[in-house]
Amino acid sequence: MARKHEQAISRIIIQNIEHIPYPTTNVVPIPNEIDVEELNKVDKRNTMNDLTGSEWLPETKSFFYQKGLGSTHPHAKIERHHPAPYSFQDIARLVTFFTKSGQRVLDPFGGVGSTAKACALHGRICTSIELEKRWHDLSLERLETEVSIGASLNHEFINADCIPTLSGMESNRFDFIVTSPPYWAILNKRADHKVKVRVEQNLSTNYSDSQKDLGNIETYEMFLDVLVNDVFLQCARVLKAQKYMCIVVSDFRHKSEFISFHSDLIQRLNNLSIDSSSKLSLQGVKALIQNHKSLLPYGYPFAYVENIHHQYILVFRKVKVKSKKDSDGI
């Protein structure tokens, strides 16, 4: 009875959502002192990417709207099997901003290969690590069918636990890291509306039952310890000096508690020492807005329970630590 009532309210609310027309064009006012001609060229001093000035500037905004293919697109068929893929188009924006053509990108939680697909489409070389064989196999199939036959051969797909894999890798190997980790155990919680729909369609609702899967760690504190010390600190080590690592995460609820996962990660990672000469330094937090998601009547009409309709992209850089001599001006 209560469930039926909830569904009825949900329908009414969804029908009544106003679609607010957000501007989609990026109008960047050009300061007088900047030569417009120059903005349409790749600056000779640009060692970071292959973008012109006018392509670069919009990408520095602290938000963007998530862009997917839509569930009926033929190329959405493979990613649909996975319970939490991100959009390869969103990742392509990061890959093309933070690397030049031909550079090396790492995703330690590769899933069904969205990072690899973005790299394959934009001439970067991806190393994608995924624990679960099913997702690993689908990521190879995805490149072969959605990019081109033979495309997967230009990238490195490792079907393994990322923890020992990363610790066996040489330092300073990658030009960019972009990834989305499991959000602790949110996929193992009581079945909500979204989970029921996936069960009805015979789609997976969790990544795996493996003890090595970070989504199956018992407590949130233990999960954060492993994620920060065994994964992201190792990622920072294998990243080249002065290069960037983007982590895509969302906050979530656990029972009645709101867990601000993105701020917990920032607290633990910002200024974390990698070795005696380098550390991770937060450079920005982008909101990835998911304005297309359906509003559900959580809490209504008794309490504020948020519809979480955005993700965060945490942008870290591997920077030099000033030695005591430098900071004393010696």
Ligand SMILES: C[S@@+](CC[C@H](N)C(=O)[O-])C[C@H]1O[C@@H](n2cnc3c(N)ncnc32)[C@H](O)[C@@H]1O
């Ligand atoms: C949020 S999903 C990433 C989805 C991916 N971005 C995509 O678009 O397909 C997290 C992934 O991490 C994988 N995973 C969990 N623990 C792992 C581990 N120890 N080593 C490697 N992968 C792991 C899960 O199987 C899952 O596919």
